[in-house]
Amino acid sequence: MDLHLLFDNLTNPALLFFFLGIIAVQLKSDLEIPPNSSKFISLYLLFSIGFKGGQELAHSDLNMEIIWSLLFGIFLAVAVPIYTYFILRRKFNVANAGAIAASYGSVSAVTFVTAISFLEIEQITFGGHMVAVMALMEAPSIIIGLLLISIYDKTNIKLSMGKVTKHALTNGSVLLILGSLVIGFLASEQQAQGIAPFTTDIFKGFLAVFLLDMGITSGKELSAFIKKGWFALIFALVIPIINGCIVAVVSSTFTDSEGNRLLFAILAASASYIAVPAAMRIAVPKANPSLYLPMALAITFPFNITLGMPLYLCIIQACNLF
Numbered sequence: 001m002d003l004h005l006l007f008d009n010l011t012n013p014a015l016l017f018f019f020l021g022i023i024a025v026q027l028k029s030d031l032e033i034p035p036n037s038s039k040f041i042s043l044y045l046l047f048s049i050g051f052k053g054g055q056e057l058a059h060s061d062l063n064m065e066i067i068w069s070l071l072f073g074i075f076l077a078v079a080v081p082i083y084t085y086f087i088l089r090r091k092f093n094v095a096n097a098g099a100i101a102a103s104y105g106s107v108s109a110v111t112f113v114t115a116i117s118f119l120e121i122e123q124i125t126f127g128g129h130m131v132a133v134m135a136l137m138e139a140p141s142i143i144i145g146l147l148l149i150s151i152y153d154k155t156n157i158k159l160s161m162g163k164v165t166k167h168a169l170t171n172g173s174v175l176l177i178l179g180s181l182v183i184g185f186l187a188s189e190q191q192a193q194g195i196a197p198f199t200t201d202i203f204k205g206f207l208a209v210f211l212l213d214m215g216i217t218s219g220k221e222l223s224a225f226i227k228k229g230w231f232a233l234i235f236a237l238v239i240p241i242i243n244g245c246i247v248a249v250v251s252s253t254f255t256d257s258e259g260n261r262l263l264f265a266i267l268a269a270s271a272s273y274i275a276v277p278a279a280m281r282i283a284v285p286k287a288n289p290s291l292y293l294p295m296a297l298a299i300t301f302p303f304n305i306t307l308g309m310p311l312y313l314c315i316i317q318a319c320n321l322f
Helices: 003-010 013-026 035-058 064-088 094-105 109-121 129-136 138-152 161-169 172-186 189-194 196-201 203-226 230-253 258-269 275-283 289-320
Strands: none
Touching: 003 109, 003 289, 013 109, 013 203, 013 289, 035 109, 035 129, 035 172, 035 189, 035 196, 035 203, 064 094, 064 129, 064 138, 064 230, 064 258, 094 138, 094 230, 094 275, 094 289, 109 203, 109 258, 109 289, 129 138, 129 172, 129 258, 138 275, 189 196, 196 203, 203 230, 203 289, 230 258, 230 289, 258 289, 275 289
16 A cells, blocks of 8 residues: 555544544543534535536536446445355344345445545545445335345344335435535526635535544444454455455446546445435334444444545555556
8 A cells, every 4th residue: 555645644634623523532521522513514515525526527427437337326226235245144034134235235425525535645536426425325225225125134023015115215415416516506606606716615614524523423432342353344344345456447447537446446335324224214213223334334434534545545546557
């Protein structure tokens, strides 16, 4: 791994604020971000990245690379929960295996946003259509996870698939980022410049505060989760590495962009800790959130934003040499 990339990432102020949040928890500090403020910042980040993605997309021609990218994203959202489900069934019941598989088939918008910040630091360009890819990967994995539970649950519990599908598609995060993408696409360059101070100039500052909040939340989840056993911990580390490394290589078949390939690797390696838990809480209440939530938030998320991004980028750059 390129130590320069690793050092640049680990000394990124936003990431250091994440570590500060974890340290604050370990020191039993009363440091916290008010829930309403945290929600506003998360909405702002989704709005900003969606709007900027729409602007980038407006200046791009619809070509086969974009079409293949969208199809590949949907394929990942279907394939990952299927194969991980059967691995998870070795240790977990049907409900927990399905919920965890759905989490790892879905994506983390915050990880995606952090990866974009990383690319900007390294001055690596990426396509605006990648925002659409991220948004499209949320719902399919939830649906696949629920289908697997329906098929293999011997208690024959009937899930309201229509209700959950609607929830997945109208989830606030998905709706906001898709809506912002469309608005950014429709806005002229002059109109976009009018709100550029809000969508661009303060973005990294808000990201730093949000990662501080994520650090506090992760720190609270980590100690309790480790007591649950080694299988979940190993899964939460190994599966993202496998997914991210494979996709970092395979994505070269339809895009030459290092930035797009890194974002694909991050999307494949990340796990949802917002959309999927919300859906599973409605559809599968007997699935244990103290398993799938800490796995995604306290283990996979910190790994991806610290070591994962430089690792996947090094693989991509190494592949380009051959």
